[in-house]
Amino acid sequence: MQRWASTVARGRIPQAAAVIIGNEVLSGKTKDTNSYYLARTLFDQGVRFARIETIPDLIDDISSTVRRLSSSFDYVFTSGGIGCTHDDITYEAIRQAFGLSLEVHHPTVETMRAYYASRGVKLNSAHMRMATLPYPADKIISTPGLWVPAVQVRNVFILPGIPSLFESMVKSILAQLDCGTGKFHRLSLNLAVGESEIADCLAEVQSEFPTVEIGSYPKLSQGDPPSYTTQLCFTSRDQQLARDAVAAFESRFKHI
Template sequence: MTITAACCLIGDEILSGKTRDLNSYCLANFLFDLGISLKRIDVVADDDEAIGESVRRLAKDHTLVFTSGGIGPTHDDITYAAVAKAFDLSLEIDNETKQRLTDVATKRQKALTDAHLRMALFPYPAVLVREDPSLLIPVVVVVGQIYILPGIPQLFQRLLYSLKPYFARLIISQGQSLKGFVRREIITYQPETQLAAYLTGLQAEYPKDQLLIGSYPELNGKVVVSVVGKDKVEVDRVADRVELEFKEIKSHL
């Protein structure tokens, strides 16, 4: 079975233009290196119905779903509750996370508040993944496929990359080889109209889940032709054919 992924970005601040999304870009690169296809990205408001509808639909159509945002201490941090509601789960305090929060509050000579406890109130049942013990909160995994992550880019990235060994084990357990995608890019200054027919015919020779060919124009007249697949030999073979067809261009990995 091919492992596919989707992402639900949560936050009024993204939809209003206040915050630029960096997390989906980080996730796309992370999954690319693991050989997992990211198929869809939703962006939804801080609204429990919108979050619930998105994660239910994405979970139905994809193997893995990642959420980003809405798990802090404030009133608009509603992702845990929204996901719990979407799958008819309860919300329960995780004692280990509560203790970690208590230790931090004590160290800072602060009292543990209800706002702190919101960050330890997780959907239940769930799997709590702590691949990096130095991180305060775990990645909460619901219904075996939804990975709930924070919106702060630095924390999102640290938690996500802590999962690399976890996903390596998951991929192997699915009977698949641990092989990431390979990308080769070919640069030309010929217009896309000159490339279109050839690239269309070339893509028709390969299923898109095996090899993906695309062209991406830039304002300076440059066009980047991308060849992506898991078989480096085949990727190089196709990229070489493109170079041969359009002799003046050069390629790079």
């Protein structure tokens, strides 16, 4: 198998996608916080988080979704489905997606054995299921204090759904990941007006600064009667360009 190279072309903003796996998320039983954490963390690293897809515990759905996103984005993160029960099928789905096999990863078994031995628990077949990983994997990434590894297959990082584990592993992965050069800079303005009063002005500024992402977010304040306020966010890898866009808006806003 040809190994995938995690290199982003100089000057290009890497893009990432996430696959949130689990019937419990789709049914509303469990609130997905992992995609929110990933969004904030990737933003801080200068990676554009461009897609989130939430899908059920179905092998074909997981396999086809991961394969499709892997071909379209620099990095794909999956969340959920790597435990020890019948509905934990993410490893099998990844195997299917890329034509791999599943093999027991003995270093993971030994780490798991030590972890559970300290708690007086002997390994059983359910534990071994969690150490049966897609093979060959590009990387098995360990996280200090955890026995469960993050598995990388091509540009796909396979992570657990438990938020504390997911967050720890994302930190370990990003410490090794090529995130390109440069970070995002976000500048905010809070205005005591509704969006409709500034829409034309915003369109003009966006046209003048096409590489600056300008977001407009209305809020309804409490009061009698309630009133609208608007937060504007100007985001760019070029901090000065973001500042120039803010200045251009403020100059126009004075004349509204």
